[in-house]
Amino acid sequence: GNWARLAAQQSLTQDQLLQFDTFGNVSLIHVTDIHAQMVPIYFREPEVNIGVGDNKGHVPHITGADFRKAYGIADGSPSHYALTYNDFSSLAQAYGRVGGLDRVSTVINAIRADRPDALLLDGGDTWHGSYTCYKTQGQDMVNVMNGLNPDAMTFHWEFTLGSERVQEIVENLPFAALGQNIFDAEWDEPAELFPPYKFFERGGVKIAVIGQAFPYMPIANPRWMFPEYSFGIRDENMQAMVDEVRAQGAELVVCLSHNGFDVDKKMASKVTGIDVILSGHTHDALPEPVLVGETIIIASGSNGKFVSRVDLDVRDGRMMGFRHKLIPIFSDVIEPDAKIASLIEEQRAPFKAELEEVIGQTDSLLYRRGNFNGSWDDLICDALISEREADIAMSPGVRWGPSILPGQDITREDIFNVTSMTYGEAYRSEMTGEFIKVILEDVADNIFNPDPYYQQGGDMVRIGGMGYRVDVSKPQGERISDMTLLKTGEAIDPSKTYIVAGWASVNEGTEGPQIWDVVESHIRKQGTITLEPNNSVEVAGI
Amino acid sequence: GAGAALMTVLPFRASAAAAEDVINEFTGGAAVADAGIDLTAPEIAENGNTVPVSVSAEGATSILLLATGNPTPGVATFNFGPLAGAQSASTRIRLAGTQDVVAIAKLADGSFARASKTVKVTIGGCGG
Amino acid sequence: MASGVKPRVKVPKKAAAGDVITIKSLISHKMESGQRKDGSGNLIPRSIINRFTCDFNGQNVIDVTLEPAISTNPYFEFEAQVPEAGEFKFTWYDDDGDVYEETKSIAV
Numbered sequence: 217g218n219w220a221r222l223a224a225q226q227s228l229t230q231d232q233l234l235q236f237d238t239f240g241n242v243s244l245i246h247v248t249d250i251h252a253q254m255v256p257i258y259f260r261e262p263e264v265n266i267g268v269g270d271n272k273g274h275v276p277h278i279t280g281a282d283f284r285k286a287y288g289i290a291d292g293s294p295s296h297y298a299l300t301y302n303d304f305s306s307l308a309q310a311y312g313r314v315g316g317l318d319r320v321s322t323v324i325n326a327i328r329a330d331r332p333d334a335l336l337l338d339g340g341d342t343w344h345g346s347y348t349c350y351k352t353q354g355q356d357m358v359n360v361m362n363g364l365n366p367d368a369m370t371f372h373w374e375f376t377l378g379s380e381r382v383q384e385i386v387e388n389l390p391f392a393a394l395g396q397n398i399f400d401a402e403w404d405e406p407a408e409l410f411p412p413y414k415f416f417e418r419g420g421v422k423i424a425v426i427g428q429a430f431p432y433m434p435i436a437n438p439r440w441m442f443p444e445y446s447f448g449i450r451d452e453n454m455q456a457m458v459d460e461v462r463a464q465g466a467e468l469v470v471c472l473s474h475n476g477f478d479v480d481k482k483m484a485s486k487v488t489g490i491d492v493i494l495s496g497h498t499h500d501a502l503p504e505p506v507l508v509g510e511t512i513i514i515a516s517g518s519n520g521k522f523v524s525r526v527d528l529d530v531r532d533g534r535m536m537g538f539r540h541k542l543i544p545i546f547s548d549v550i551e552p553d554a555k556i557a558s559l560i561e562e563q564r565a566p567f568k569a570e571l572e573e574v575i576g577q578t579d580s581l582l583y584r585r586g587n588f589n590g591s592w593d594d595l596i597c598d599a600l601i602s603e604r605e606a607d608i609a610m611s612p613g614v615r616w617g618p619s620i621l622p623g624q625d626i627t628r629e630d631i632f633n634v635t636s637m638t639y640g641e642a643y644r645s646e647m648t649g650e651f652i653k654v655i656l657e658d659v660a661d662n663i664f665n666p667d668p669y670y671q672q673g674g675d676m677v678r679i680g681g682m683g684y685r686v687d688v689s690k691p692q693g694e695r696i697s698d699m700t701l702l703k704t705g706e707a708i709d710p711s712k713t714y715i716v717a718g719w720a721s722v723n724e725g726t727e728g729p730q731i732w733d734v735v736e737s738h739i740r741k742q743g744t745i746t747l748e749p750n751n752s753v754e755v756a757g758i
Numbered sequence: 759g760a761g762a763a764l765m766t767v768l769p770f771r772a773s774a775a776a777a778e779d780v781i782n783e784f785t786g787g788a789a790v791a792d793a794g795i796d797l798t799a800p801e802i803a804e805n806g807n808t809v810p811v812s813v814s815a816e817g818a819t820s821i822l823l824l825a826t827g828n829p830t831p832g833v834a835t836f837n838f839g840p841l842a843g844a845q846s847a848s849t850r851i852r853l854a855g856t857q858d859v860v861a862i863a864k865l866a867d868g869s870f871a872r873a874s875k876t877v878k879v880t881i882g883g884c885g886g
Numbered sequence: 887m888a889s890g891v892k893p894r895v896k897v898p899k900k901a902a903a904g905d906v907i908t909i910k911s912l913i914s915h916k917m918e919s920g921q922r923k924d925g926s927g928n929l930i931p932r933s934i935i936n937r938f939t940c941d942f943n944g945q946n947v948i949d950v951t952l953e954p955a956i957s958t959n960p961y962f963e964f965e966a967q968v969p970e971a972g973e974f975k976f977t978w979y980d981d982d983g984d985v986y987e988e989t990k991s992i993a994v
């Protein structure tokens with residue numbers, strides 16, 4: 217609307233985006249949760265991001281106008297577009313796409329021009345999430361990321377490539393693959409392939425970077441794909457590692473984490489001696505660090521949309537001060553780095569025709585991120601119900617997946633961007649109403665348990681064909697009620713059996729067509745996608 | 759998320775009474791203190807069929823480990839010999855669903871100590 | 887004896903007299919709980935390792951009673967004193983009457 221027109225009149229320059237008064241003696245550059253998005257995309261931030269327990273009402277659990285108010289962001293401004301969901305389609309027309317690893321490279325190069333020995337740290341969820349990444353088993357992202365010269369990374373979705381492939385890649389990585397919480401499952405000993413930490417000497421400062429992989433990998437993703445490994449938060453071992461690196465003379469301790477923001481906050485309150493946590497997994501983008509005790513926590517968004525720069529003043533073995541900027545990657549404003557642009561082109565060239573094939577169009581904004589169904593999820597659930605002839609559809613509450621604007625074509629690449637994974641089989645099975653409730657209660661507790669250490673993974677499972685009410689303030693077993701089969705308007709009968717179609721089962725041997733083929737077939741039949749607003753979930757107890 | 763649906767980790771209704779019987783048999787009905795024993799277990803089990811659990815109680819002669827929500831609560835009893843380097847042990851256990859794991863130590867002076875920890879066993883799925 | 891039962895232990899090769907060392911043991915065993923049903927709905931009979939012991943030069947380190955809630959391939963980690971050079975003896979007792987043994991010597 218109005219804001220968009222105002223915004224369009226504002227000019228934004230690369231110099232403005234990169235402006236930073238170099239501070240102290242150390243610079244950290246953080247990227248995370250890129251999900252294999254090498255080229256510019258649209259990405260709408262969440263409208264619903266509910267905090268529970270002590271995190272209620274605190275960032276990152278505020279969105280939209282409340283978020284803009286909290287950070288003094290003007291309506292219609294570039295930060296409004298980058299960090300909040302309102303008026304997304306029109307602001308996207310004005311400000312354009314975000315991300316692109318060639319633009320990210322330009323930003324990294326500019327920081328390195330200021331501070332040649334800045335540390336570049338990748339929080340993981342890097343080798344997953346696109347057509348080319350799926351087809352090359354992560355090689356495209358490995359090649360492009362190597363071009364950016366990171367110093368270290370940690371992991372989550374990478375493990376869904378299977379432990380053999382992960383080992384093959386990691387053995388040849390020209391930088392550190394860290395994870396203090398990656399253990400050998402058989403003997404419960406630190407996995408040799410993933411050291412807990414690495415020392416760097418930068419700006420005359422001895423820096424230890426400790427890796428923290430996603431703690432709940434074998435729960436959120438199929439553990440049969442990486443049976444050799446065990447994870448967990450292991451905050452006692454984290455404390456031991458912090459003490460160990462301090463004893464070895466570390467003046468600055470950085471934790472490169474894929475815990476998720478609330479888990480990082482709790483960990484920061486239990487483990488002493490970490491100066492900076494670079495937080496990943498929950499895809500939050502925060503314009504300022506959050507302080508817990510003497511630890512600062514940085515959240516750098518997802519999908520290549522942001523780069524965080526953190527300058528630190530470290531003296532006498534202590535962090536004396538910091539300066540931080542969350543840099544949004546406006547892809548029309550930031551000049552691509554030609555070297556990385558051609559590297560990206562090289563990865564995509566063999567798949568050009570398949571990537572670009574137009575499957576249909578959309579009249580509706582397609583997005584995913586949020587605690588409950590996004591419109592992409594509604595479309596995927598519609599596809600499952602119609603293509604698999606089901607009563608009810610379930611789609612995982614993953615946080616990745618770019619957005620598509622009204623009026624845009626939907627290409628095969630777009631479909632893969634929201635579905636790509638190594639266990640994409642779309643199952644079709646019978647479930648009782650009682651069992652469906654057990655699933656919803658289980659998943660709801662994994663996001664709304666007031667103790668972050670009991671929160672296991674993603675957003676709420678997306679449901680098609682069924683409405684329900686959730687009271688997030690209640691304990692497990694009492695949150696879900698009023699389950700209704702939408703096509704008849706009848707209450708779900710606990711003893712009755714329903715046909716449920718879904719995808720991304722963590723069980724070995726799941727059978728069915730790949731979800732991207734199911735979605736492609738559905739979109740082809742529809743031609744142009746028009747989605748009605750989804751009001752099937754009633755949320756209470758906020 | 760939903761994907762995991764076919765796995766049946768339905769919450770098992772705890773045989774809490776059965777657990778109390780086993781504890782009474784171990785303690786002979788004596789009072790049980792809250793301090794003097796550590797029990798370590800994950801908040802969320804990576805796999806309900808193999809949950810790592812550690813117990814430790816300085817000076818204990820034996821430690822009883824129970825899973826209060828399993829069909830039968832017994833898990834193991836650790837008896838420490840003269841050459842035990844510490845009165846501690848780790849093992850891996852099966853949990854039929856989210857429940858409290860309980861450890862009771864019999865200390866050298868004949869008194870008893872108890873610790874418990876809730877371990878969540880979840881269907882899983884849905885990564886970020 | 888039950889097929890495929892294979893014990894493994896990790897003991898340091900050397901220690902100083904009086905040291906406390908960490909020992910880890912694993913034995914491949916399905917630990918059939920007695921609570922599972924087969925395809926035709928009949929209970930599969932219980933078949934587990936029910937006791938595990940570790941001794942050093944004839945003196946006991948630990949003696950564990952196992953119930954069906956112990957996972958497949960029972961794993962134990964514990965601490966032992968090493969007063970002198972000698973031999974650790976590990977013994978697993980199967981429900982079916984079989985006994986599996988493993989020994990590890992340690993120098994001081």
Ligand SMILES: [Mn+2]
Pocket residue numbers: 249251341497498499518615616886
């Ligand atoms: Mn992610």
Ligand SMILES: [Mn+2]
Pocket residue numbers: 341372373430474496497498885886
């Ligand atoms: Mn993640």
